[in-house]
Amino acid sequence: MKLTIVYDNDIYKKNIDLKSDWGFSCLIETEGKTILFDTGANGEILLNNMRLLGIDPYIIDIIVISHEHWDHNGGLKALGLIVDDIELYRLEDKPCGNMNLKNIGMSQKITKGVYTTGKLTGTPKDEQSLILQGKDGWYVLAGCSHSSVEKILNVARTYGDVVGLIGGLHGFNNFHVLNDLKLVCPVHCSKYKKKIHELFPDASINAGVGKIIEI
Numbered sequence: 001m002k003l004t005i006v007y008d009n010d011i012y013k014k015n016i017d018l019k020s021d022w023g024f025s026c027l028i029e030t031e032g033k034t035i036l037f038d039t040g041a042n043g044e045i046l047l048n049n050m051r052l053l054g055i056d057p058y059i060i061d062i063i064v065i066s067h068e069h070w071d072h073n074g075g076l077k078a079l080g081l082i083v084d085d086i087e088l089y090r091l092e093d094k095p096c097g098n099m100n101l102k103n104i105g106m107s108q109k110i111t112k113g114v115y116t117t118g119k120l121t122g123t124p125k126d127e128q129s130l131i132l133q134g135k136d137g138w139y140v141l142a143g144c145s146h147s148s149v150e151k152i153l154n155v156a157r158t159y160g161d162v163v164g165l166i167g168g169l170h171g172f173n174n175f176h177v178l179n180d181l182k183l184v185c186p187v188h189c190s191k192y193k194k195k196i197h198e199l200f201p202d203a204s205i206n207a208g209v210g211k212i213i214e215i
């Protein structure tokens with residue numbers, strides 16, 4: 001499975017005019033379906049970054065919105081105008097264009113190898129994260145982790161051994177819960193990126209727009 005970060009506060013792949021902006025979006029290409037997890041804050045920046053990375057929006061089959069904050073659902077409207085026949089998984093009953101809206105409650109399968117934690121209570125917003133079946137174990141992909149990293153990992157572990165965490169971690173600083181992970185990739189709003197890289201020099205990786213992670 002291939003993950004490409006298309007919207008983030010930082011740039012990873014320099015020199016091709018990609019734009020950074022406060023927000024997050026990550027494309028997940030599986031053997032079957034292609035999923036866009038979150039859409040950043042601004043549709044123009046999102047579509048422009050995708051174009052520069054050679055990603056055609058028409059390859060998207062499913063969009064998952066982690067939570068209803070502007071920096072995660074802001075690009076949705078622009079996508080709704082150009083894509084067709086898409087399943088939209090979000091926590092609130094808000095349709096977009098002619099996307100096929102699926103409301104999420106409990107943890108469930110989205111497509112082969114991709115599951116959602118379901119709606120987890122969070123402050124200030126409830127949130128869902130994705131649980132991805134990689135070659136060597138399970139990976140968590142999170143938007144802002146408002147529902148707490150601990151809670152997300154606990155749900156993910158009901159599927160199997162969790163080996164990686166990629167996502168916005170906000171003010172998360174309970175670092176010891178990351179001890180057993182082989183890959184930690186703090187992005188977007190993660191306040192303690194530097195600290196995480198210091199504490200986990202082998203597991204942690206830098207990311208940003210243009211970063212590709214194969215799992």
Ligand SMILES: [Zn+2]
Pocket residue numbers: 067069125144146
């Ligand atoms: Zn948020």
Ligand SMILES: [Zn+2]
Pocket residue numbers: 023024069071072143144168188189
């Ligand atoms: Zn955010």
